[in-house]
Structure formats: structure tokens, C-alpha cells
Amino acid sequence: MKYQNIILTIYKIINAIIVNIFKFIVKSPKLAILIALLIVAYSYLDFFKGIGIFTALGKTVKFISSMFIEEEEVKISTNLLGFRKEMNLFTSFSIIDILQVKRDYLKREKLKNLITGEKSEPTAVVGYCKKTYEVGIGYKNLYQIIKEYAGKDIKDINELPEPEIITINPIASDVKNYSREECDQLDKDESVRLQLIKEKLSSAQDDFYIYNSKNILSKLIFLFSSINKQEGKDE
Amino acid sequence: MNNSKYLTLFILFIFSSGCFNLVRSEKNNEVIQKIKNDIPALSSCVGIFNVVYCDYNQNWISTDDIYILEGIGEIHYGYDLNKIKFNIYQEGNEKILRVTIPEIEEIARKWKVDNIYRTHRNYNPQNNDPNKEINKDLDSRSKQYLQRANKFGKETIKFYFTNIAEIYGLTLDLVFEDEKKLPLQIPPPELK
Numbered sequence A: 001m002k003y004q005n006i007i008l009t010i011y012k013i014i015n016a017i018i019v020n021i022f023k024f025i026v027k028s029p030k031l032a033i034l035i036a037l038l039i040v041a042y043s044y045l046d047f048f049k050g051i052g053i054f055t056a057l058g059k060t061v062k063f064i065s066s067m068f069i070e071e072e073e074v075k076i077s078t079n080l081l082g083f084r085k086e087m088n089l090f091t092s093f094s095i096i097d098i099l100q101v102k103r104d105y106l107k108r109e110k111l112k113n114l115i116t117g118e119k120s121e122p123t124a125v126v127g128y129c130k131k132t133y134e135v136g137i138g139y140k141n142l143y144q145i146i147k148e149y150a151g152k153d154i155k156d157i158n159e160l161p162e163p164e165i166i167t168i169n170p171i172a173s174d175v176k177n178y179s180r181e182e183c184d185q186l187d188k189d190e191s192v193r194l195q196l197i198k199e200k201l202s203s204a205q206d207d208f209y210i211y212n213s214k215n216i217l218s219k220l221i222f223l224f225s226s227i228n229k230q231e232g233k234d235e
Numbered sequence B: 001m002n003n004s005k006y007l008t009l010f011i012l013f014i015f016s017s018g019c020f021n022l023v024r025s026e027k028n029n030e031v032i033q034k035i036k037n038d039i040p041a042l043s044s045c046v047g048i049f050n051v052v053y054c055d056y057n058q059n060w061i062s063t064d065d066i067y068i069l070e071g072i073g074e075i076h077y078g079y080d081l082n083k084i085k086f087n088i089y090q091e092g093n094e095k096i097l098r099v100t101i102p103e104i105e106e107i108a109r110k111w112k113v114d115n116i117y118r119t120h121r122n123y124n125p126q127n128n129d130p131n132k133e134i135n136k137d138l139d140s141r142s143k144q145y146l147q148r149a150n151k152f153g154k155e156t157i158k159f160y161f162t163n164i165a166e167i168y169g170l171t172l173d174l175v176f177e178d179e180k181k182l183p184l185q186i187p188p189p190e191l192k
Helices: A004-029 A031-044 A052-066 A108-116 A142-149 A178-187 A190-203 A208-234 B002-022 B130-144 B146-167
Strands: A073-104 A123-138 A164-177 B041-057 B066-079 B085-091 B094-101 B104-117 B171-176
Touching: A004 A031, A004 A123, A052 B002, A052 B085, A073 A142, A073 A164, A073 A178, A073 A208, A073 B066, A073 B104, A073 B130, A073 B146, A108 A123, A123 A178, A123 A190, A123 A208, A123 B041, A123 B104, A142 B094, A142 B146, A164 A178, A164 A190, A164 B094, A164 B104, A164 B130, A178 B066, A178 B104, B041 B104, B041 B146, B066 B130, B104 B130, B130 B146, B146 B171
Parallel strands: B094 B171
Antiparallel strands: A073 A123, A073 B041, A123 A164, B041 B066, B066 B104, B085 B094
16 A cells, blocks of 8 residues: 555656646747757756756656666676696785776767867767776796706896786776776786786886895795705715 | 646755755775785695676666676685795705795685676676676685695695705605694704
């Protein structure tokens, strides 16, 4: 009974709106045309963007529709496929943001281009996709590196190889007016995302992580090299 | 008369909801800033996972929206390098390299998307961040598979350190802290 009353009330409200709109148009058509033009200007030309009452109207429509739409359902399935033998040395970690923006014409610019026939490059940023990555840096296949430098006397730390990116993990993402699919395409193409992250790391011009990584590697190699030197002395 | 009453009610609702922000405001997406300490670590094995993320949004008016991500996740398991202890000592004619390995833990992760399936190009999961959700799920999975990773990791570490010891003509003595092997009461003699 309670739900029936609510539905009846909502029906009466909608009915009242529609009836009164028709009455208004019939009573003062010039004013109705002006209001319709204003609505078109708002919707299609962005003239009144950000004005409070229109924002409130938009939010109200969203609120009412959310009463009928159930919440999103998320299901995640994770299955272990197996283990892989690997011996890597992780020397540092970094949090990096990759930003992609979408540029487009504003609605009034589209109208202007339509009238004048011009076609300039769109400059307005209308959407963005920001992905936050946790990057693991170090040396892959540590055993091969130790084998290569076994017995060598390393005088300068710069002789050692530079570290590389071992793991890239997206930990968060933020999407506004940007297609989620396009945003996640970055995680599909590993070479592109690796390139973007490398550019970010090198743009910082901070060689600390390179120096730090070589320092850690050198300590490991030195440990085994010192055994070799001791052997030499014994002989 | 009745119509104007309901119309007034509706207009009042619009103004009040706009003025007092009674309608649901947009959720703020907070980015996780997980700062990991720069602790060097040695990874000994990689757990490979098949991850499927499904987001389903029921629609009142049009077709329901679906967004699916399918991909491969990797979890690198290993040991904190600061906790690994190296000792070299002599026993008769043999030179022994003793390596003490601490408990295994998760070191790093990697996630790569293989396939994306969606109802229509512009559908965005409204209230959920797929990357955050996948990482939350992997957090719990990682702990579940730690024991299996431990067994596999030990085999890998034993294999690689045996080879490293052989390069230097040493015999390997591998001690795993979680197996609680008794440490030597007398510290090993130093190489002369």
C-alpha cells in the first residue's frame, strides 16, 4: 500500500508537470519559445555552464533515476596458473602517474566552425584518464650478472649495468569524460606503457635510483669477489 | 487545483535539493599513494594469476551495461635483502658459504590486460575503479598462496645459490629461518 501511494504521488507530479507545460505553451507561446531557446543554448552551446540552478536540475534528475537503477555489481575472479622460477634483484620502487587527455571543440566552437567552415585544432581539454603505477626497478636474472662479473675487479661503480624496470602495476585510476576502455588500452600495450614510464623516470633527471641500484648490486658482487681474492691469497 | 499543488511540490523539491545539496554529490576518487620503502629485495619466484574483472550495471531504460577486463597478474615473491645473512667459514679442507634466508614475502606485482569486453564504447564503471578492486583482490590471494610460493621459492633459491657457490668453488649451506634450524652456538672461524 505504501509503495502504491508513492508511485501514485510520482505519477501525479509528472502528470502535473506535463499538463502545466502544455497550458503554459498555449497561454504564452512567445515566452515558451524563449525558454526552449534558452534550454537549447544551455544544452548545446554551453552558454550557462556552471550556473547553480541548472547544475541542481541535472543532479536532481540523476538522483531520481538512481532510485530505479540498482547499484553496480562487481565480480572479480583470480585463479593461480602456476609459478615461474626467477631470481631478480629489486633495488627501488617508484609511484608514477601517467596522464592522457582528450581534446575536443566546445559546442559553441563547433557551431562557429559549422557556420564559418574553418577547422582549427581543438584545444579545450574535455576529459582525462590518470593512471597511477607502482614500478619495481632492479636487475632481472641476477644469477647471469653475478656470473658475468665473478672474479672481475670493479673499480668504478659505473662499470656495472644500469637497472631496468621489472614490474609495472596499476594501483589506481581516475577517469573523467574519457572512455574507460581507451584508458585501459594503455595496460594492454606493454611496450607503450613501458616507454611512457621510462620517459617519466628520465624526465625527473634524478639519477639517484640508478646510483642506488648499482650500489646495491656492487655490494653483492663485492661479497663474492672478496672470497675470490682470499682464494688467490691462499694460493 | 490538484495539478498546481503537485507542480508546486516538484518546484520546491528542485530548489531545496539544489540549495541544500540533498542530491547525491559525486564521489571523490582518492588516489592511493602507497609509498613502498626502498628496501632491496631478492625475488625467487613469480606467481602467475589469471584475473577477470566484471562490472555489471543494471539500466532502467536501456540495455544493461557490462565492462569486463581479462588479464594476467604476476606476484613476485622473495626475501628482504637486508635480512639475508652471508657467512663464509672453513671446515677442514672445505670452504662453506652459509646463507640464511628469512621468511618469504610479497615483493612486487605486475598486471597486464589481455582483453577488454564492453556493452558500448562509452560505458564507464561509475562507482568502481577496476585497478583498485583488482589490487584489493590480489592482496587477499597473495596471502593465500604464500605457503605454496614458499615451497617453490626455496627450491629456486637453493638452485641458484648452489650454482653461485660452485662458481667460487664453495660448498653451500642454506638455512631457512622458518624451518628453525639451530644456529651454530660457536660463531664460525674466520678465513685466514
